[in-house]
Structure formats: structure tokens, C-alpha cells
Amino acid sequence: MSTASISAARSRTRRRPSIRRLAAWFAALASNPKAGPWLVICFAAVHAVLWTLILIQLKAAQDVHTDVAEAYAWGQKFQLGYGKHPPLSGWIAGLWFEFFPAADWATYALAMATVGCGLVICWLLALRVVDRRRAFFTVVMLAIYPIFNFKGFKYNPDLLQLVTLPLLVLAYLHAFEKRTVRAGLWLGLAGALALMTKYWVLTMIGAVGIAALLHPDRLKFLRSPAPWVAIATLVVAMLPHLWWLKEVDFAPLTYAGDVYAITSRALCVELVLGYIGHNLGLLAVPVLLAAVALAWRHPLTLRARAWASGANSGVNLSQALNVWIIQIVVAIGPPLGALAFNIYLKTDWGISLFFLVPLALIAIPSLRLPKIALFYLVAIWFVVTLAVLAASPYIAAREMAENPNGASGYSARSELARELTEAWHQRFGSRWHVVAGTTEVGEPMTFYSQDHPAPYTPGEIWASGLTSLEEAKRLGFIGICDTSDYRLKDCEAWMAANAAQGEHLVINTRRFFQGHAGPSTSWKVYIVPPAK
Numbered sequence: 001m002s003t004a005s006i007s008a009a010r011s012r013t014r015r016r017p018s019i020r021r022l023a024a025w026f027a028a029l030a031s032n033p034k035a036g037p038w039l040v041i042c043f044a045a046v047h048a049v050l051w052t053l054i055l056i057q058l059k060a061a062q063d064v065h066t067d068v069a070e071a072y073a074w075g076q077k078f079q080l081g082y083g084k085h086p087p088l089s090g091w092i093a094g095l096w097f098e099f100f101p102a103a104d105w106a107t108y109a110l111a112m113a114t115v116g117c118g119l120v121i122c123w124l125l126a127l128r129v130v131d132r133r134r135a136f137f138t139v140v141m142l143a144i145y146p147i148f149n150f151k152g153f154k155y156n157p158d159l160l161q162l163v164t165l166p167l168l169v170l171a172y173l174h175a176f177e178k179r180t181v182r183a184g185l186w187l188g189l190a191g192a193l194a195l196m197t198k199y200w201v202l203t204m205i206g207a208v209g210i211a212a213l214l215h216p217d218r219l220k221f222l223r224s225p226a227p228w229v230a231i232a233t234l235v236v237a238m239l240p241h242l243w244w245l246k247e248v249d250f251a252p253l254t255y256a257g258d259v260y261a262i263t264s265r266a267l268c269v270e271l272v273l274g275y276i277g278h279n280l281g282l283l284a285v286p287v288l289l290a291a292v293a294l295a296w297r298h299p300l301t302l303r304a305r306a307w308a309s310g311a312n313s314g315v316n317l318s319q320a321l322n323v324w325i326i327q328i329v330v331a332i333g334p335p336l337g338a339l340a341f342n343i344y345l346k347t348d349w350g351i352s353l354f355f356l357v358p359l360a361l362i363a364i365p366s367l368r369l370p371k372i373a374l375f376y377l378v379a380i381w382f383v384v385t386l387a388v389l390a391a392s393p394y395i396a397a398r399e400m401a402e403n404p405n406g407a408s409g410y411s412a413r414s415e416l417a418r419e420l421t422e423a424w425h426q427r428f429g430s431r432w433h434v435v436a437g438t439t440e441v442g443e444p445m446t447f448y449s450q451d452h453p454a455p456y457t458p459g460e461i462w463a464s465g466l467t468s469l470e471e472a473k474r475l476g477f478i479g480i481c482d483t484s485d486y487r488l489k490d491c492e493a494w495m496a497a498n499a500a501q502g503e504h505l506v507i508n509t510r511r512f513f514q515g516h517a518g519p520s521t522s523w524k525v526y527i528v529p530p531a532k
Contacts, residue, residue, distance in 0.1 A: 023375035030136040030374060040123045040139060047143050048109075048116035050385050055108040055153050057392035061400045061513035063414045067156035068107045069443035072097060073455050073466060076446070080244035083462040084255050087241070088164070088196040089157040102447055111155040115148045118162035118355070125166050126359050128173040129323055131314035134362045134369055140377045141286040141358035144384070147351050151282070157198040161352030164194040165204050169326060169356065172208045173319050176215075179224035187226065188233025195238060199252065200349060207329035211322045248465070255462035260344040271345045272335045279350040283357055290358070293377035294370070312365040320363040327356040397514045410518035412509040413441070417448035419507060420478050420525065424451075427503075428529065434467050434477035436499075438487060441480045441523075453478070458494040469498070476530035483522040495526045502528035 029035050063069075074082045075094025081087050093110070100106040119139050126135035142148050152159055171190035175183035194201040212221055221227060245252070262268055330353045338345035362369070400410060424432040432451040435442045442455035454467035456477065479499045481491035505525040511518035 019375070020372060023372040026375050026378070027133055027371035031132045033132070036132050036136070040120055040136060043136075043139065043143070044116040044119040047119065047148075047381075047385070048112040050389060051115070051149050051152075052105070052109045052112045054149075054385075054389050054392045055112070056105050057389075058396050059104065059108065059153065060393070061396050061511065061516075061518070062409050063412070063444055064104055064107045064447060065154040065156075066440050066443055067154050068111075069447040070439060071155055072102060072107070073443045073446040074464060076452060076454065077466050079465055080241050081248065081252065082464045082466075083248070083251050083460070084464075085157050085198055085252060086196045088193065089155070089160045089198075092160065093155065102452065107155060108153060111152055111159060114155060114159055114163055115152045118166055119143060119148065121163060121166040121170060122355060122359070125170040125173065126362075128170065128177070129316050129319045129359060129363050133371070133374060134314055137290070137369060137374050137377060138358045138362050140374070140381055141290050141362075142355060144286040144289055144377075144381050145355075145358070146282050146285055147354070149385075149388075151351065158200075158348050158351045160197050161194070161201060162355060164190075164197045165201060165352050166355060168194045168201070168204060168208065169323075172211075173322060175226040175230060176212070176217075176221050176322060177319070179221060179226045181225045181229050184224075184226035184229030185233050187230035189237060191230065191234040192237035195234075196241060199256070200352070203330055203333055203353065204326070207326045207333065210329050211325040214325055215318075215321060217318060248462075251462040260346075262342055262344045265342065268338060268342050268345075272338050275338075275345045275347050275350060276335060278347040279354060282350075283354055286358060287361065289380050290361075290377060293373045293380060296373070296376045312368075314369070315363050315365045317365065320360075320365075323356055323360050323363060327354070327360045330354075330356075397516065400513055400516045400518065410511055410513075411521045412511040412518065413444040414448040415509045415511070416480075416507060416521075416523060417445045419509070420445065420480075421449045421451055423505075423527065424478065427527065428476070430530070432478065433475040434472040435480065436472060436477050436494075436526075437480040438482070438485065438491065440485070441482055445478075445480070458498075459490065473498075473528070474531050477528050479526035479528065481524040481526075483524060492524070495524075499526035499528045502526045 029039055071089050071093040074087070074090025075092075075097055078091055078094060079087055082090050096110050096113075097106070100109065119142055122142055123135050123139045126138045129135075130138070147162070152162075168187075168190045171183075171187040175187040177183075191205055194204065212218060212227065215221070334345060334349065334353070337343065361367070403409070420435075421432055424430075432449060432453045434456055435445040435449075435453040436456045436458055437445070439455070439457055442457060446452050446455050454471075455464065456467050456469065456472050457463060477499075479491075479495045479502070481488055481495060485491065503526070505527065507523045507525055508520055509523070510520045
């Protein structure tokens, strides 16, 4: 053997033990009862910061999503509900923007702070099912899951469920184990918190109920005070919101029925297949990368190395069974329900329903998790995150170059808000109080205008309640119709009936980003002065 070969062999020998020692140290840190929580919190915080920086650059050519602007608008006035949804997402947005400015970066920070909190709660949940090393492995899988990074760019009730639904499942696992009055109280409060996020969480609440009924130890749980205290607590906690629902004639339910009920069976089947394919594709990312981590150095012997028969002290089988049942129910329930009732099943509704998949897989008793696999998975997460961070400015520019006429993404609503704010100040020398237009137009004005006018959406029976037509006429308002919107005729008809005495303008806006021009959008504007 040559001298060079001997030197290379010695180098490999030194490198392998060092990686193994580092992996063992990291696994020991994750398994340490004192250091483990800080490791998870720091990991979630770093993930949130890095992905906030990524999203700021990825979305630099766009205004914030309408859902984000809507949450900001809701947060301007704390209510028991906002027409379309329960109030929790609006309350949190209101509190967040008490401390942060109405700026694009702050919305991405809010989204990633939500995701970061969800990661920590998922770790606490996983500790009820698996050992600490497996629990942290689950958290890293979730950090790689696109729902917790790319797809988590917009803060809305769907994203907030990544906090409230893990809390609900955590509270259930705790109640199932402890079976005390206090545990039932926490479960009821967690259920109420979830319901105050979005009514869609009834799918998860139903899955928890089914798990409690199907579990072999169901009688121990059902004979305890925990489930009954939980139900009573949930009902009592929801009473104020239920009263609000009655006061607004159940507007959110009307909204759901009007918007998501469809008559085409073929379209329903197509949407269900799209929902299944979309969510399977997203889940494939963390699952495949976790498999890579498990088989990093020995891909051909993955089965022999990672799977073994016999007992596994790292898994609580009783709680794992709860997780498996819950995940199976929420995976198959919505598609079957959509097919049965002809419901428009949106792919985004899967955002909150599959956070248990990594835990359900890692909790398989025959799966063995080598210490070095945890290190490799963290390394994969870190390398992928830094690569996306480096590439994000180029991705943003390329997307705009390839889709220059994407009006929904690149239309310059922020520029329109600034122009209209200046126009109002020039004419009346006072604050702009109300904007009238569709949600896609009105809420961005609320977010981007320095006056943050309250949005009024003409023709919506599920109005947010932030203002009224009477208040709009008393304070004056600016009405806006997007000439590219399919609802233009309806918008013009409403303006003719309610803004005929106002000043009529046509304003064109266009966004430019790194030498690329976005779509030129024409807006019909109606400036109605305050009542004298």
C-alpha cells in the first residue's frame, strides 16, 4: 500500500469516530431531561428565524397574502367572531401587531413564530408516546415537512391550528393517562381553544373521541371523570362564542355552506384526489429524508439495521395506539366526508391534519433509531435550510420573470394603498376610516395604509363586523373595484347605488422587482366624503 493510501485510510478512521462522538453527544443532549427542552426551544427558534429570513426574500416581489391582511384587519378590533371564522387568529394577530409594525417581514415572523410554537408543543406531545431521542427526531422531521416552512408563509386560522391541535392531542393523551378532574379540565380548555381557531378542528375533536372509544383501555378512561369534565368545560368555555353565533344568525356556517358546497360530482372527486395527492407529496419530503438519515452509510442494509422484532422500551404502546387511531381518522375522514356531502375540499385544509404522521411512524416499535441517524437528520435540515436561504433571492426573481402577469401574486396593492391614503389626506386632511371592496382588495388597504381603514365588504352577509355601511357613509369611505375581477359588475352596481355622489377615479399600479415588471392593474376608485 502506498503512503498516500495509508494517509487517506488514517484520515477516514479519525473522521468516523469524531462524527460518531458528535452524534453520541447530540443524542445524549436530546435525551437529557434538563438540556433536552432547551435544545428543542433553541432548535425551534433557529428554525423560525432562518425561515423568516427566507420568506422575506422569497416573497419580496409580492404583497402579503390576503389571509394575512385579513387577520391583521380582524386584530384591529377584538370581537367574539369575525363573520367567517372564530376569533382566535384575529386576537393573536392584534396582540402581535401591538409590538410589531404592519410590515411584510412582521407577518412572516408571525407565521414562523406560530410554527416554532407548534414544534415545541409537538415535542411535548411526542414525549407522551416515545423516548426523548425519538421525540426530537420527530420534531426535526416536522421542521423539514413543507407545512412547517415553505407552506407556512401565511398566517391564518389554518396555520394557527398547528398550535391549537397539537395542544388538543397533548391534552387528550395527558387526560387518557391521568384520568383526573384536572386533566379533564385541561382537555376541555384545549378543545375550546381549538374551536376558537376554526370550526374545521371538529375533525380532530371527532378523531380524539373515536380514539377514546376504540382504545382497549377505553373503559378506564370513560369511567373516570376526565372525559365528562372535559365536555362540560368545553361547553362552558364556548358559551360566549355560541351567543355571538346566535346574534349574527350563524353567519360563519352560512359562509361555509355558500362557499364550499358544490353540485358537480366530478369536480368533487377531482378535488378529493388533488387533496390526497397534494398531502401525500408534502409528507413524502420528511419521510424520505428521514429514511436517508437512517440509511446514510448503509443504504442497502436499511431493513436489517433499522427494523428489528422484540420489545421497544422507547415506545409507549398504549399512547402510540391513540396517535395511530387519531391520524388514521383525520387522514381518511375529510376525503370520505367530502365525497359523501359534495364539499369543496381545499388542499390547505390538510395543513393542520398531518402533524402526527412523523410521530406515528417513529412510534412503530420495530423501528430502531440509531443515535447517528438523529445527527444526520439535523444535518440534512441545516444544509437544506441554508441552501434555500442562499437561493431565495434568485427564486423570487425567477418566479416573477416566469409569471409576470400573476395578478393575484404580483398586483401592487401596497402601492395603491399609499396612493389612496395620500389622496384622502389631500382632500379632507383627516384619517381615512373605511375602505369598501372585496376581501382581496379591502384587507390589503387596511394593512398597507398608514391609516389602517376598517374594511367593509359589500354584499357579504358574513361581514367581519369591523364597520358598517352606516358608519362608512357617516365617516366617508373609498370604494375600490378591481377591473380584472370577475365580480366587477357587482362591484360597480354597488358603487353606483352607494357612492354615486363621490369622486370617480381610475388608478393604474404596477410593481417592478429586480428589473422585472409585474402586471399592470387598473382600479376603479370612488372617494366618498364624510357626511356633513
